[in-house]
Amino acid sequence: MKTVIYFVRHAHSTYTPEELTRPLSEKGMRDARRMTRILESENLDHVVSSPFLRAVQTVEGTAASLNQDVILIDGFRERLLSSEPLDDFQGAIRKVWEEPSFHWEGGESNMDAQKRGVSAMLELLKEYEGKSVAVGTHGNIMVLIMNHFDPRYGLAFWESLDMPDVYRLTFDGVDLVEVLRLWEPRSEGGERP
Template sequence: MKTEIYFVRHAHSTYTPEELTRPLSEKGMRDARRVTRILELENLDHVVSSPFLRAVQTVEGTAASLNQDVILLDGFKERLLSSAPLDDFQGAIRKVWEEPSFHWEGGESNVDAQKRGVAAMLDLLNEFEGKRVVVGTHGNIMVLIMNHFDPRYGLAFWENLDMPDVYRLTFDGVDLVGVSRLWEPFSEEEESQ
């Protein structure tokens, strides 16, 4: 029985040091409305999300269109890279992908973050087998989960994600059998209109 998981990487957010309550920016809110329009065509069953506000805000329009609440699941929250700000974010990300067991001070290694995310995904596949489920999440944890099922999804894939981005993952049981991108970014010209 096929299960469809729609990974939605959150839209652009307004930076605040508090991860949990960081909201979407105006652009992020516009893009979240586009995400809702894209997903309305997919005959969905449920909407779950990381508890982080920016992820919830990106998928709450989809939940509203289904007359449902967003189900919050900790396993899909973004990986904690470090307990303190890092000077070179890109370099810090590269390091944890190159050395999966390495972690920055107070942060999660790729191994630990992936274990958490995959456990959440396997629970979801079990609970909602045969359904179509939207998952509001974050770029790094999303790619770590995808990487568990198919190693082609790694650092280079993460570096090319948009914000937001939408991928439909098709599972047969717990086997990933298909991935397709649903998000179509605007060109700069379309964006300014």
Template sequence: MQTNVYLVRHAHSTYTADELGRPLSEKGMAASENVRQLFARKKIDVVLSSPYKRAIQTVECVAAGIGKEVIIKEGFKERRLSEKPMEDFQAAIAKVWEDPTFFWEGGESNVAAQKRGVQALLNVLEEYEGKNIVIGTHGNIMVLLMNFFDRNYDFLFWKSLEMPDIYKLMFQSKNLINVERIWNGPEE
């Protein structure tokens, strides 16, 4: 029985230090309408999300379209890079990808974040086997999930992602059988 997981990287957000409450920007809200339209043409059974507002806002219109609430799953929240904002975000993120066990003070290593995210995904695959599942999430944790099944999804792949970006992962039981990029970014 095939299970389809649509990983949805959140749309553009307005930066604030409040990771949990950071909302989508005006541009991000417009893109979430495009996400809604895309999924309106698909049979979706359940919508899950990271607890972060920007991830929820990106997929809540999909849940509304199927008459359901977004189910919050902590395991899909973004990886915590460090306790304090990093001066050079790009260099800091490159470092954790170069050494999967390295972590900045108060942050998560790739190994730790991947373990958390994969456990959440495996639980979802078990609970919703045979269903079409939308998951609102974040760039880094999304790529770490994909990287668990295929090492080609790496730092360079992460750098190529758009906001939002959507990948369909097809599973037979808990085995990944195919990945397809189904939409990236707002239509120009």
């Protein structure tokens, strides 16, 4: 039985050091409305999300169109890279991808974050078998989960993601059988790049 998961990477957010309550920016809110229109044509059954506000805000319009609340699932929250700010974010991300068991001070290794995310994903596939579910989430944890099911999804794929972005993943049981990107980026002027 096929289950379809729509991984929705959150839209652009206004930076604050508080991860849980960081909101979408004005551009992020516009993109979230566009994301809602894309997902409305996909015959969704349920909408779940990371508890982080920016992920919830990206998919709450989709849930509203289904007359549902967003179901919060902690396992889809973004990986904690470090408990302290890092000077070279890109270099820090590269390091954890090169050494999956390595973690920065107070942070999660790729292995630990992936284990958490995959556990949430397997529960989702079990609970919503045969359904279509949108998952509001974050770039790093999304790619770590996808990497578990297909190692082609790694650092280079993460670097290619847009904010927001959406990928439709089709599963047969727990086997990933197809991945299709649905988001088409536009320039600020509304034209496609």
